[in-house]
Amino acid sequence: MSDERPIPELSPRERQLLDYAAAGLTDTAIANRLGISVATVGTYWGRVRIKLGPYSRTELVSIVLRSERESALEALRRENAQLIHQLNARAESGDSAFYRELMENAPDAMLLVQEDGVIQFANAAAHDLFGYDLGELDGLHLVELIPARLREQHVEHRDDYIRNPQRRQMGEHLDTPAMTKSGTEISIRAALSAIDSSSGTVVICVIRPS
Numbered sequence: 001m002s003d004e005r006p007i008p009e010l011s012p013r014e015r016q017l018l019d020y021a022a023a024g025l026t027d028t029a030i031a032n033r034l035g036i037s038v039a040t041v042g043t044y045w046g047r048v049r050i051k052l053g054p055y056s057r058t059e060l061v062s063i064v065l066r067s068e069r070e071s072a073l074e075a076l077r078r079e080n081a082q083l084i085h086q087l088n089a090r091a092e093s094g095d096s097a098f099y100r101e102l103m104e105n106a107p108d109a110m111l112l113v114q115e116d117g118v119i120q121f122a123n124a125a126a127h128d129l130f131g132y133d134l135g136e137l138d139g140l141h142l143v144e145l146i147p148a149r150l151r152e153q154h155v156e157h158r159d160d161y162i163r164n165p166q167r168r169q170m171g172e173h174l175d176t177p178a179m180t181k182s183g184t185e186i187s188i189r190a191a192l193s194a195i196d197s198s199s200g201t202v203v204i205c206v207i208r209p210s
Contacts, residue, residue: 007067008051017044022061109207115162115200117142131180147177165194175210
């Protein structure tokens with residue numbers, strides 16, 4: 001099945017079946033949970049296969065989870081597209097106060113990063129996500145938010161991006177490792193947008209936990 005094609009609509013019971021299977025329940029356990037026979041569970045699997053294709057139980061669950069993740073990512077892209085557009089427009093006009101205010105009030109974590117990797121500005125949501133007190137992220141090098149084993153690779157990717165700042169969409173890397181102040185590793189997805197300023201290229205990062 002193509003990743004780009006939406007899956008057919010599933011009935012509530014078919015949806016329950018897949019949710020329980022994704023949680024690791026066997027068909028017997030699913031039957032007990034739903035108050036139906038194991039044979040009926042098998043009938044529902046058959047209906048799901050008619051809609052999604054002749055795949056194994058594990059593959060069917062994977063197809064649905066992948067489709068849901070892609071739908072969620074697409075929604076994130078749409079939500080952030082307008083914000084990025086506004087930030088770019090104001091940055092180009094030199095209205096830094098506006099885009100800082102817009103970033104501060106954004107529900108997603110946002111970082112404004114200089115081309116050398118130093119965080120110029122971080123909003124409250126970013127401080128919450130990474131476990132820093134307000135203001136502690138400003139002036140910090142971005143590699144401090146990257147697990148040590150990936151920092152050298154991150155610097156190479158950053159330099160490549162600055163040289164050729166094609167916009168990276170939210171979810172291009174579904175589970176990018178990041179690190180909180182306490183050293184806890186988390187997974188994030190991010191949208192990057194490079195803009196020119198009087199002090200050089202800066203990158204706006206919109207971040208959400210994955």
